[in-house]
Amino acid sequence: MKLIQLVAALAVPFLLGLASGRAGSAAETVKPTKVLLGVFAHPDDETVCAGTLARAAAGGWEVRVIFATSGDAGEDVSGRKLKGAALGQEREREGTSALVALGVKRPPTYLGFGDGTLAKVQPQVTDRLMKELAGLKADVILTFGPDGFTGHADHIAVGKATAPCPGTACVNLKACTPGHGGYTA
Ligand SMILES: [Zn+2]
Numbered sequence: 001m002k003l004i005q006l007v008a009a010l011a012v013p014f015l016l017g018l019a020s021g022r023a024g025s026a027a028e029t030v031k032p033t034k035v036l037l038g039v040f041a042h043p044d045d046e047t048v049c050a051g052t053l054a055r056a057a058a059g060g061w062e063v064r065v066i067f068a069t070s071g072d073a074g075e076d077v078s079g080r081k082l083k084g085a086a087l088g089q090e091r092e093r094e095g096t097s098a099l100v101a102l103g104v105k106r107p108p109t110y111l112g113f114g115d116g117t118l119a120k121v122q123p124q125v126t127d128r129l130m131k132e133l134a135g136l137k138a139d140v141i142l143t144f145g146p147d148g149f150t151g152h153a154d155h156i157a158v159g160k161a162t163a164p165c166p167g168t169a170c171v172n173l174k175a176c177t178p179g180h181g182g183y184t185a
Pocket of ligand 1: 041042155
């Protein structure tokens with residue numbers, strides 16, 4: 001329940017921006033499709049702003065998503081006891097399927113950094129993300145704020161790596177429920 005409330009809290013103000021951006025003159029209708037980019041640490045982080053991603057995709061935005069890791073250090077709760085690379089592959093499949101369900105047409109990009117290692121390789125993460133962002137030329141980036149949403153070091157590292165991107169509106173996903181109950185990174 002808390003997650004649902006949080007998604008709604010995050011989505012509403014942002015969607016107001018999307019709606020106002022679409023109501024424009026005839027000249028605006030010939031502009032290239034706007035790009036919304038989600039930059040996350042792990043497959044399943046997209047759930048934090050799933051409503052916003054779905055609404056943007058339905059509204060004609062090109063939605064792109066980057067996951068810095070494949071979630072290979074997570075816990076397998078499926079009962080199959082997957083670990084390491086096998087778990088990462090399964091989480092990639094899940095992440096890709098989740099985005100399809102949200103109406104995102106483009107498959108996500110997985111950068112392949114080790115789950116739980118991003119803060120230790122911050123310069124490499126920043127360098128790689130800057131290259132990805134330069135190619136995508138996103139109009140809006142959704143990523144983690146300085147608190148990492150849950151305080152997870154990977155989240156913080158991704159937000160830090162994305163922050164310097166010039167010329168792009170950056171919407172930080174901030175934790176706004178005390179204790180962040182109901183959501184695990
Ligand atoms: Zn996460």
